[in-house]
Amino acid sequence: MIEMTTRQADQITPEFEEEADELISHYPVSKRSASLPLLHHWQNHFGFVDDSGVEWIATKLDLTPINILELVTFYPWFRREAAGKVIIRVCRTLACAMAGSYEVKEKFCEAVGLAPHSEHHGFGTAPPTTPDGKFSVEFVECLASCGGAPVALIGDDLFENIKTSDVASLVTNLK
Amino acid sequence: MPTLLPTPHPKERRIIFENISKPGYAPDIETYLAHGGYESLKKALTMKPGEIVDAVKAANLRGRGGAGFPCGTKWSFIKYDDGKDHYIVVNGDESEPGTFKDRYILHQDPHQLIEGLAISAFATNTHLAYIYIRCEFPHAARIVWNAIKEARSKGFIGKNILGSGFDLDVYVHQGAGAYICGEETSLLESLEGKRPYPRIKPPYFPAVLGLYMKPTIVNNVETICHVKHIIRLGAAEYAKMGSPGDGGTRTMCVSGDVVRPGIYEFPCGAVTVRDLIFDICGGLKPGRTLKALIPGGSSAKVMRADEVYKLKIKGPDGAMVDKDLPMLDVVLDASTLQAVGTMVGSAGVIVMDDSRDMVWALNNLNQFYAHESCGQCTPCREGSLWMSKLTTRMLDGGARADDPTNLKSIADNIAGRTICAFGEACSWPTQSFLAKFPEEFKKSAG
Numbered sequence: 001m002i003e004m005t006t007r008q009a010d011q012i013t014p015e016f017e018e019e020a021d022e023l024i025s026h027y028p029v030s031k032r033s034a035s036l037p038l039l040h041h042w043q044n045h046f047g048f049v050d051d052s053g054v055e056w057i058a059t060k061l062d063l064t065p066i067n068i069l070e071l072v073t074f075y076p077w078f079r080r081e082a083a084g085k086v087i088i089r090v091c092r093t094l095a096c097a098m099a100g101s102y103e104v105k106e107k108f109c110e111a112v113g114l115a116p117h118s119e120h121h122g123f124g125t126a127p128p129t130t131p132d133g134k135f136s137v138e139f140v141e142c143l144a145s146c147g148g149a150p151v152a153l154i155g156d157d158l159f160e161n162i163k164t165s166d167v168a169s170l171v172t173n174l175k
Numbered sequence: 176m177p178t179l180l181p182t183p184h185p186k187e188r189r190i191i192f193e194n195i196s197k198p199g200y201a202p203d204i205e206t207y208l209a210h211g212g213y214e215s216l217k218k219a220l221t222m223k224p225g226e227i228v229d230a231v232k233a234a235n236l237r238g239r240g241g242a243g244f245p246c247g248t249k250w251s252f253i254k255y256d257d258g259k260d261h262y263i264v265v266n267g268d269e270s271e272p273g274t275f276k277d278r279y280i281l282h283q284d285p286h287q288l289i290e291g292l293a294i295s296a297f298a299t300n301t302h303l304a305y306i307y308i309r310c311e312f313p314h315a316a317r318i319v320w321n322a323i324k325e326a327r328s329k330g331f332i333g334k335n336i337l338g339s340g341f342d343l344d345v346y347v348h349q350g351a352g353a354y355i356c357g358e359e360t361s362l363l364e365s366l367e368g369k370r371p372y373p374r375i376k377p378p379y380f381p382a383v384l385g386l387y388m389k390p391t392i393v394n395n396v397e398t399i400c401h402v403k404h405i406i407r408l409g410a411a412e413y414a415k416m417g418s419p420g421d422g423g424t425r426t427m428c429v430s431g432d433v434v435r436p437g438i439y440e441f442p443c444g445a446v447t448v449r450d451l452i453f454d455i456c457g458g459l460k461p462g463r464t465l466k467a468l469i470p471g472g473s474s475a476k477v478m479r480a481d482e483v484y485k486l487k488i489k490g491p492d493g494a495m496v497d498k499d500l501p502m503l504d505v506v507l508d509a510s511t512l513q514a515v516g517t518m519v520g521s522a523g524v525i526v527m528d529d530s531r532d533m534v535w536a537l538n539n540l541n542q543f544y545a546h547e548s549c550g551q552c553t554p555c556r557e558g559s560l561w562m563s564k565l566t567t568r569m570l571d572g573g574a575r576a577d578d579p580t581n582l583k584s585i586a587d588n589i590a591g592r593t594i595c596a597f598g599e600a601c602s603w604p605t606q607s608f609l610a611k612f613p614e615e616f617k618k619s620a621g
Contacts, residue, residue, distance in 0.1 A: 026346040028303070029260075029387050035368035036351055040310065061368070070370050074549075075351035077310055089311075093272045094473060094539045095430035095525055141354060141543050142272040142473075143311055146430035146523065147437040156313040 008042075009052035016045060020060060031061050035068055039078055048079045048126065073124050076140070080124035084136035086174050087127065088112070089153040092139040095146035100164065101139075104150050107167035108137045134175070180279075180438065184455045188416065189440045190404045190424050191276075191397060195283045202318050204325035207286035213331050215406040219294040220339045222406075224255055227298035231402060233410035235422030239276075240266055240357070240395030241472060241521045242596070243509050246402075252382035253299045253390045262391040263296055263304040264366060264381075265399055268350050268357040270309055271472035272543060273523025276426040276438055277396040281308060281315035285322035288396055289345065291403040293332055296343045298402075299392055304343060306396075307362055309350045320347050354547035358595045359393040361549065372551040373595035397426060418444030421509045425519070429456050431526035432463065444508035448478070451507060452526060463528035467611070468502075470512055471520020473540050474600035476607035478502050484515040517607070533612040534619045537604055538566035544601035551594060558589040559601045566605075569619035579616040583609050 020038055027033035038057045042049050049072055051065075058065045072078040090096075090105040106116050112135040114128050127138030145151045148160030159170065180196045183189055194200050194210050204212070219227055232247025253261055265288065269277040280288055292304055308316045323345050327333040332343045348366055350356050356365045360374035363386050378384045385391020401423055405413045414422035421443040430436045434457030448468060452458065459465060465480040482502040490496040505511055509519045527536060545563035550556040565582045568574045575581075582605055590602035609616055 026348075030367065032368035033348075033366055036349065036365065039351070040349055067368075071351075071368075074370050075353050077350075077352035092539075093543050094536060095273060095436075097539050098431055098527070098531065098536075140311070140352070141546055142270055144269045144275045144278050144309070146273050146275050146525070147428060149430055149436075153311055 007052035008046045008050045009056040011046075012056070016041075024060070032063060032067070035061055035063070035071060036075075039068070039071060039075075043078060047082050050080065078124065079126045081126045082129070082133065083126040084129045085134050086155050087136045087138070089138055089140040089143070091141070091143040091145075091149070091151050091153075093142040093146075096143075096150040099149035101150035103164050104152065104162050104167060105137065105139060107164045108152070108171065111168045111171035112137060135171075181435070184439065186445055186450060186455060187440055188424055188442050188445075190408075191280065191287070191400050191426055192438065192440050194287065195279055200283070202283055202285050202322065204286055204322065204329060207284075211407075212286055213290055213329075215403045216290050216293050216297075216331060217337060219297055219406045220337060220341070224298045224300065227294065227402075227406065230405055230410040231298070234401075234405040234413040235417065235420055236398065236401050236405060236413075237421055237509060238395055239397035239401070239425065239521070241271060241474070243519060246394065246398055249380065249382060249394075250295075250299055250392060252380050253392065255300045257390070260303070260387075260389045261299055261301040262386045262389060263292065263299065263301045264359075264362060264386060264391060264393045265292060265304065265306040265396055266357065266359065266362055266393055267306055267308040267312075267315075267396045268362060269312075269396070270354045270357050271474065271521045271523055272540070273428060273430055273469060273472045273525045274521040275428045275430075275523070276521075278312060278315065279438060280396050280400060281312060281319055284400075285315075285319045286326065287400050287403060288319070289322055289326050289332065291399040291401070292345060293326075293336065293343055294406055295392065295394070295399055295402050297336075297339075297341055301392070302342050302344065304345045305348045305366060305386075306345065307348050307350060307356070307366060309356075310352060316347050316349050323347065353549070354543075355549040355595075355597060358597060361595065362393060363391065372549055373597070375594055416442040418442075418506075418508050418510070425508075425522050427451070427507070427522045427524060429524045429526065431524075432459055432528040432531070433526050434458055434460065441507075444506050444511070446507055447503065448505050448507065449503040451524065456526075459526075459528050463530060465503075465526070466529045466531055467527040467533065467536075469523075469525040469527075469604075470507060471518045472523040473525065473543065474603055475512075475520045476517040476603050477611055478505070478515070478517060479611040482611070486514055533608055533615045534566060534569050537608040538563070538570055540604045541566050541601075544597075544604075548597065548601065552592070552598065554589045554592045555598045555601060558585045561585050562601070562605050569616065574620045576620055578620040579609060579613070582616070 023037040024034040042053045054068045058068045127136040129136040236246040237243045355361045361371040365371035381391040426440045484500040487495045512519045541563040545559045548559045586602040586605040589598045
């Protein structure tokens with residue numbers, strides 16, 4: 001965990017809370033259902049979910065913090081520390097691996113200036129991130145675009161049929 | 176993602192991808208209406224709900240998510256007027272390796288899904304539905320949200336749909352990167368905001384106890400879209416397109432070592448392995464021969480190119496006769512694939528040519544399952560990791576001669592001993608790769 005000097009919950013704006021209330025209204029039967037949407041909302045806004053986020057969401061939904069923390073540590077998408085501004089998620093699974101995703105991922109690491117790595121992150125940790133905080137690169141499991149292998153989800157955008165020779169210019173465009 | 180599919184092959188029949196295939200087709204509601212959108216909903220609202228359920232049954236629609244359960248049967252577990260709240264949850268968590276059809280529907284034709292959903296809800300007396308979309312499809316979530324708003328503003332969903340007195344609210348719910356949420360009871364736990372551990376069975380069907388412990392229909396995105404076409408074409412016409420017991424069309428996703436990977440749509444039972452690879456997908460890469468094929472997403476048992484299956488089929492006089500069926504002549508439908516010991520699953524076809532090392536391929540899948548096991552059941556949590564470790568050391572060195580035997584024993588001790596079908600899903604690749612390519616595993620362990 002990164003040492004926290006400020007609590008994210010102290011920076012909540014009225015608009016943020018309004019949006020949270022709107023999300024909760026999508027679940028008229030049980031507001032506990034809003035825990036994933038609120039975690040997404042939090043992470044999209046703050047970049048990660050700190051302890052104050054876990055507590056704030058739990059209080060908002062009349063839950064105890066462990067009900068939220070156990071989601072943060074279960075789902076690969078959530079993290080408890082900052083990741084890069086742009087996260088490059090390269091698909092690792094069979095069709096992409098057959099089409100060269102391991103090489104593509106290494107190229108991405110090289111292009112952004114990260115040491116090659118193959119481990120999955122998870123349990124709330126952030127993927128390897130460049131010292132300037134601009135990029136994270138990680139392997140993820142099947143992104144459901146196997147016909148266009150190898151693929152990567154960069155930010156919100158999917159890139160297909162990535163050639164190792166394209167990676168450097170792709171990264172330059174992101175800078 | 177290409178916005179336009181290639182021209183359909185003569186063997187194809189596109190109903191799900193019909194609109195997406197047209198030049199200039201966009202996901203907005205005006206475009207959908209210009210292509211006959213929401214006409215089937217209007218028709219459905221003039222029918223009795225029971226008639227719609229009967230039509231879906233008569234259409235022989237099987238679920239397109241992987242398990243292939245007859246959709247009409249699933250629906251008929253819901254008692255229309257039992258006085259309980261009913262829910263529909265659309266499973267758009269598409270994450271079975273090799274599968275990428277729902278991605279196209281969600282991104283490019285969301286109203287087709289919403290129309291199918293409104294019809295399904297009307298048939299099952301459901302007033303609240305969620306579309307569960309994996310969070311790795313961030314654009315799809317926005318597109319579907321927008322489509323929901325458009326449909327509501329035109330009165331196709333919301334209060335008193337088209338003056339029928341029927342109400343339906345629809346919301347998008349995003350996942351958070353866990354494959355297990357594709358399992359229907361895990362998906363429901365996820366939607367309830369809990370850790371998505373699959374539920375203990377019985378009850379076997381969410382239609383008995385589902386979301387918030389109320390009768391719930393969980394259907395795949397494509398399955399719900401088919402409902403629209405059953406109403407549009409009529410059950411008999413729809414069923415006729417497919418093979419007996421497997422009606423309509425099925426989208427197929429082809430990836431791996433073929434010249435033209437991508438998505439295709441065929442009447443169920445219309446193509447063989449040979450047709451698919453050598454005709455429709457343009458064959459293998461130059462100078463290569465076929466080695467193996469996974470027919471229904473990564474969990475489906477692998478087929479070896481030189482296999483000949485011994486089947487018993489009904490002869491012309493009704494007696495059972497033996498038939499040799501070479502792998503290339505296997506028809507890619509639910510019953511034939513089941514007969515040869517694998518499954519149509521999600522129809523995600525992964526093709527591997529003779530350049531592929533089967534230990535490497537299995538190791539890739541084993542790493543997937545080891546990462547995605549939810550950890551609830553010991554055999555799966557431990558076993559999937561052990562299998563991954565064994566295949567990894569077969570590749571990296573340090574394997575023992577009895578590793579193939581150990582690998583099989585681990586897989587055999589997971590399947591059938593877990594709460595959900597993930598146990599089978601993670602064992603079948605190991606069991607089938609070992610059975611079909613024993614020489615490669617022996618060599619790697621050597």
